[in-house]
Amino acid sequence: MASGRVVAMPGPELFDLLRRYPDVEAPDLVAVDATDRLLLDEAAAALALAGPGEVAVVDDSYGALTLGAVELHGARDVRVSQDLLVGELALAANAERAGLSGTYRSLPLVEVAAGARVVLVQAPKGLDALREIAESVAAVAAPDVTLLVGGRVKHMTHAMNDVLRDSFADVSATLARQKSRVLVARRPQPKPSSFPRQQWHAELGLTVCAHGAAFAGTKVDIGTRALLAALDRMPTTGTALDLGCGTGVLAAALAGSRPDLQVVASDQSAAAVASARATAEVNGLADRIRVVRDDAAASLADGSADLVVLNPPFHVGAAVVTTVADRLFAAAARVLRPGGELWTVYNSALRYRPVLARLVGPTRLAAQTPKFTVTASTRS
Secondary structure, three states, X not given: OOOOOOOOOOHHHHHHHOOOOOOOOOOOOOOOOHHHHHHHHHOHHHHHHOOOOOEEEEOOOOOHHHHHHHHHHOOOOEEEEOOEHHHHHHHHHHXXXXXXXXXXXXXXXXXXXXXXXEEXXXXXXXXXXXXXXXXXXXXXXXXXXXXXXXXXXXXXXXXXXXXXXXXXXXXXXXXXXXXXXXXXXXXXXXXXXXXXXXXXXXXXXXXXXXXOOOOOOOOOOHHHHHHHHOHHHOOOOEEEEEEOOOOOHHHHHHHHHOOOXXXXXXXXXXXXXXXXXXXHHHXXXXXXXXXXXXXXXXXXXXXXEEEEEEOOOOEEOOEEOOXXXXXXXXXXXXXXXXXXXXXXXXXXXXXXXXHHHHHOOOEEEEEEOOOEEEEEEEOO
């Protein structure tokens, strides 16, 4: 075909087209899983009755739910909210690959379910994330909405039912299939949102704000604390980037302690970006911190930072995948000016120091415990 696009195909053929790119690709990581298939099967009857704009999808990993609803069940004008930017980019690429571009719209979580009669959700990792999804859907969906939340059985708990019951009167579970299960919620009971939550940390002099899907919530994780302990040894002027900023704790600490430092906070998670903005605002630092949502600092210019602080993730789902950190190390190297520094904290067992030396430059040990290592790498 002259356009290079693939004509959409039904059933398994459509799923065979889907890829994870630009997220991590690996033999044990897939773009479509048993939960996607079960959710679409369980929702089939409801999808058949839904009109244009009445189907919403939340946290579709790479597009299987959205494109499956369109191609297999005739859904039109599907609305999608994905926390992770790589999920949005993968969905767009998969839609183009399958000839289904223009069949969906990407929207913020608070808007995605407005008037929806069917909402499909890939179960998030945490209960707070599920709570914010449930509250958002119940607040704006149609009174006869059916919310279907699918996940792997080993990750689903009775507490998830309780969370859904806080926003829906009727909650039930389907039979398991291929180690996946679906929770079905009906009869929404709208209530004020619980998010963002706030917590004052006296030892830091900061209030931390968090939306449901933000890593560590309003707590300050031990890796971030290790970087905070090294703050006084980091550069004090120029531009600093909190790469993978989460709730913006490091960005707020840098901006609050260094008046001559311009601070940028970047994350691919919509929940993290909203949390970091809220953290900056509540601490009176909104005019000092620029928060951006992008993938691996893609929106930042080469050689534009003097300091990068990074607490990289090392899990993709349940898999330990070091290439996630490798992408962020390479991103830090790209945005750092020659002589700029990357300060990184990581699980000591991962031994990232040789990788940092190769991707960024000379790397010295700044602090180490049996569990965590902090290093400083100078851009060569």
